[in-house]
Amino acid sequence: MTPIDLRSDTVTKPTPAMRAAMAAAEVGDDVYGDDPTVNALQERIAGMLGFEAALFVPTGTQSNLCALMAHCERGDEYIVGQMAHTYRWEGGGAAVLGSIQPQPLAQQADGTIPLADIEAAIKPDDAHYARSRLLALENTWGGQVLPLPYIEAATALARRRGLATHLDGARLFNAAVATARASGGDPRAHARQIASHFDSVSVCFSKGLGAPVGSALCGSKAFIARAHRVRKMVGGGMRQAGVLAAAALHALDHHIDRLAEDHVHARVLAEGLHGLPGVTVVPPQSNILFVDLAPDKAAGAVERLRAAGVLCNGLARLRLVTHLDVSGADTQRAVSVLRATL
Numbered sequence: 001m002t003p004i005d006l007r008s009d010t011v012t013k014p015t016p017a018m019r020a021a022m023a024a025a026e027v028g029d030d031v032y033g034d035d036p037t038v039n040a041l042q043e044r045i046a047g048m049l050g051f052e053a054a055l056f057v058p059t060g061t062q063s064n065l066c067a068l069m070a071h072c073e074r075g076d077e078y079i080v081g082q083m084a085h086t087y088r089w090e091g092g093g094a095a096v097l098g099s100i101q102p103q104p105l106a107q108q109a110d111g112t113i114p115l116a117d118i119e120a121a122i123k124p125d126d127a128h129y130a131r132s133r134l135l136a137l138e139n140t141w142g143g144q145v146l147p148l149p150y151i152e153a154a155t156a157l158a159r160r161r162g163l164a165t166h167l168d169g170a171r172l173f174n175a176a177v178a179t180a181r182a183s184g185g186d187p188r189a190h191a192r193q194i195a196s197h198f199d200s201v202s203v204c205f206s207k208g209l210g211a212p213v214g215s216a217l218c219g220s221k222a223f224i225a226r227a228h229r230v231r232k233m234v235g236g237g238m239r240q241a242g243v244l245a246a247a248a249l250h251a252l253d254h255h256i257d258r259l260a261e262d263h264v265h266a267r268v269l270a271e272g273l274h275g276l277p278g279v280t281v282v283p284p285q286s287n288i289l290f291v292d293l294a295p296d297k298a299a300g301a302v303e304r305l306r307a308a309g310v311l312c313n314g315l316a317r318l319r320l321v322t323h324l325d326v327s328g329a330d331t332q333r334a335v336s337v338l339r340a341t342l
């Protein structure tokens with residue numbers, strides 16, 4: 001049997017319909033601005049999220065780097081969560097390539113950085129200090145949806161203190177779909193509302209949306225012009241990238257609402273593991289489920305699960321991520337394997 005791959009939502013393969021859209025894409029040299037499909041994607045995502053402009057980039061990491069370097073000069077700093085992707089999992093790119101100092105702050109269990117900590121971390125305008133320039137948030141964070149009132153308060157604080165704001169919305173549409181489940185409405189409207197609080201937003205097409213490659217950075221025209229220069233500097237100018245943009249457009253047309261299924265599957269996994277001794281499930285808000293194992297359960301768990309046909313990451317805390325290539329039947333089988341193995 002093929003293994004059920006719950007390591008990440010990045011493991012999805014393009015569907016036949018997505019491949020057909022890619023094969024049929026009109027292309028041109030995007031470094032000359034000539035790729036009609038890239039241009040269409042950039043207009044589409046900017047319009048969807050309420051921004052003037054957008055830039056198609058190969059990865060979420062590059063998107064965030066372009067954002068940080070477009071917001072900050074050398075010697076500026078950005079305030080960011082200690083466990084945020086833009087601080088912890090991007091190879092230190094902002095510091096290495098942008099001479100931008102991170103000011104990481106501890107996050108609470110729900111992903112928020114206390115407002116008082118943000119306020120206290122903003123440096124006075126004094127030659128001793130780096131210039132506090134930007135607040136970077138992440139949504140979803142570890143599969144959790146940042147509360148909208150928090151986003152409003154944190155971004156208002158940043159604006160009041162003269163800081164720009166960036167959202168790493170790699171899984172923004174998961175946040176939007178989870179919000180729609182809780183409070184009704186169209187996920188696209190929720191995505192737009194979340195985005196409306198930020199000066200820039202990065203979204204990944206290659207996670208739950210199921211495209212093979214690509215992210216987009218959204219912002220004002222002037223901001224995107226600066227980000228475009230950074231993208232060139234870091235080697236991210238792509239040529240006939242329309243074949244990739246076509247996959248992203250297909251994902252925006254067909255794969256947003258279905259994220260709700262991934263969220264259902266994460267809840268089914270959580271319910272299926274409920275009550276196992278030595279196994280503590282963190283109730284999932286979107287497509288990422290964390291499972292804490294007692295020490296006797298944790299030893300070799302990932303290896304035993306792999307041998308039994310379920311792939312996941314972690315040690316004492318397993319991370320199980322549902323996605324387009326995990327069906328309801330796969331989810332049931334994963335529950336059986338997880339119960340038998342743990």
Ligand SMILES: *Cc1c(COP(=O)(O)O)cnc(C)c1O
Nearest residue numbers: 059060061062085138168170204
């Ligand atoms: C995956 C991810 C990124 C980076 O995307 P890549 O395409 O892997 O570089 C950035 N931020 C968050 C929150 C992510 O989950």
